[in-house]
Amino acid sequence: MAGQRIPVIIDCDTGVDDALALLFAVRHPGLDLRAVTCVGGNTDVDGVVRNTLTVLEHAGAPNVPVARGAERPLVEPPRSARHVHGEDGMGDLGLPAPTRTAADVDAVTLLRGEILASPRPVTLVPTAPLTNIALLLRTHPEVTRNIERIVFMGGAVACGNATPVAEFNVWHDPEAAAVLLTAGVPLTMYGLDVFQRVVVPGPEIERLRASREPGTRLAGELLAHRPGRPDGDGEDWSGGVGDAGAVCAVVDPEGITTRPLPVEVSLAPGPTRGQTVVDRRPRPGEAEIHGEGRAPNLVDVALDVDVERYVKLYLETVTAG
Structure with a gap:
């Protein structure tokens, strides 16, 4: 029904840009943030929980349940991104410890409960390593009947950042x-x-950093920690909204151009491990012709974005607190 808020759950590894995503999700009037689950990634999982609770406080969020999830990947050892996000995962801004506390259930339990209890199908937005989501899907496959869509920040068609392709x-x-x-x-x-x-x-x-409103000011401080690229004169820096763009895509899916394409993940050891192999070929190749190709699942892959539209959407939303 038109005008209804979209029920969303964010699974994150907060993280500077995960924090930007949470600020947006809390403040957009079209979203009903039902829960947040945490996984080790940008920093350790306990740091992720602390950062998530801190962001929700600064955003003036209602009492959104937050749960601790997986400490490490299914197979690999944990590998943080503190060199990007700071030792505390939040740009080392020196924010006070949160007064809120996490739920007394684990992330998978909270995910299952919130998804199945939602009166409308949930949009799940993972902005982190997908460990919690994999555990949920394997342990409680019945949740898929009440998931509208999963919009995940992950993968690349062209170049990676962790490796040249991943x-x-x-x-x-x-x-x-x-x-x-x-x-x-x-x-x-x-x-x-x-x-x-x-x-x-x-x-x-x-302008955001100068605000007296805590959530707006925090958005500015986080963006200042994420330099994107020099603007025209080489002096005026920009900050990437990062993971928040995935939440913008939930609110405004017409802001991205997608194509349904076959996608699979390279699991073999070596330089391609973790690559999302996106098949953009217009017709089958020799592997398929000779019966050697597989048929990966179709995914709506974002190939282009209206940058000005999403920047405007983000700024209007986070300054509305």
């Missing part, structure tokens, strides 16, 4: 990503190809 979230737990691709629900891949393009101009960042 994006961090998928590279961190490739087996979990492979489970997601067989979930049997509609999937949207918001990968690096669009992720890296949505950047906020420097003057707008400074």
